[in-house]
Amino acid sequence: MLIQNKKSLWQVVTFLILILFALSASAKEKSSADKKIAVVNGSVITNKVFDREMTRVQNRFIKTGKTPDDSQLLTIKKQILNSLINQELLYQESQKKGIKIEDTAVDEQISQLKKRFSCEADFQKELSRMNTSEIDLKSQFKRGMAVEQFIDDQIAQKITISRKEVKIYYDSHPDNFKQPEQVK
Numbered sequence: 001m002l003i004q005n006k007k008s009l010w011q012v013v014t015f016l017i018l019i020l021f022a023l024s025a026s027a028k029e030k031s032s033a034d035k036k037i038a039v040v041n042g043s044v045i046t047n048k049v050f051d052r053e054m055t056r057v058q059n060r061f062i063k064t065g066k067t068p069d070d071s072q073l074l075t076i077k078k079q080i081l082n083s084l085i086n087q088e089l090l091y092q093e094s095q096k097k098g099i100k101i102e103d104t105a106v107d108e109q110i111s112q113l114k115k116r117f118s119c120e121a122d123f124q125k126e127l128s129r130m131n132t133s134e135i136d137l138k139s140q141f142k143r144g145m146a147v148e149q150f151i152d153d154q155i156a157q158k159i160t161i162s163r164k165e166v167k168i169y170y171d172s173h174p175d176n177f178k179q180p181e182q183v184k
Contacts, residue, residue: 052130
């Protein structure tokens with residue numbers, strides 16, 4: 001009886017230790033996701049956002065059947081971080097200019113995206129694979145649309161290219177406009 005009580009006590013102690021390890025691992029994982037990797041004018045870019053972008057890039061590599069080596073991976077990580085910082089700066093500028101995106105416009109974009117999937121479950125599965133949620137996706141769309149409108153308002157509308165400039169570019173870059181023979 002005494003041996004059985006010691007065995008039960010040992011099982012309980014082992015179980016509690018396992019729970020403590022699981023909780024600490026969970027806390028580390030959460031703190032790793034919330035870890036700041038950059039601060040842009042007071043706005044934090046978290047490891048979670050970086051990992052989500054990294055997952056997108058890795059999925060593109062998988063689709064092409066290529067695997068980046070370590071030096072390419074380091075370059076890709078730097079590019080992703082620079083891209084996230086640039087996106088944040090553009091978003092902040094869009095907010096300074098007072099650009100507001102209506103929720104209905106965002107919902108319309110999400111609806112268009114959902115139409116690409118055969119059912120809601122496939123859409124949710126893809127969100128899960130991309131390590132994101134529909135709420136995060138809406139936020140990304142809203143931010144992206146604000147940046148796009150900012151660029152259109154502040155940059156694109158101010159650019160004018162004359163026919164003469166187009167002709168000069170066309171004449172000086174003939175290889176860009178040639179197509180090899182094709183068979184249909």
